[in-house]
Amino acid sequence: MKPEDIGIPSNKLVMGKHSGRHAFVNRLKELGVDTEGLDINKAFAEFKALCDKKKSFTTTTSWL
DSSP: OOGGGGTOSSOOOOOOTTOOHHHHHHHHHHTTOOOTTSOHHHHHHHHHHHHHHOSOOOOOSTTO
8 A cells, every 4th residue: 555545645754863865865855955966975964963963853954
């Protein structure tokens, strides 16, 4: 069964410090971030550091 079959737009997994780089890049694309000119390694490292500091946060692109 797919989430779309029951009216949910997609399966939203929680992103955290154990999330992988591929999941991170996919989430950025879902948020509409142009990853072409982005230093993925730096952004991913900052994301991991933020996850270490905070238990939860709202997804925004202001930290990019």
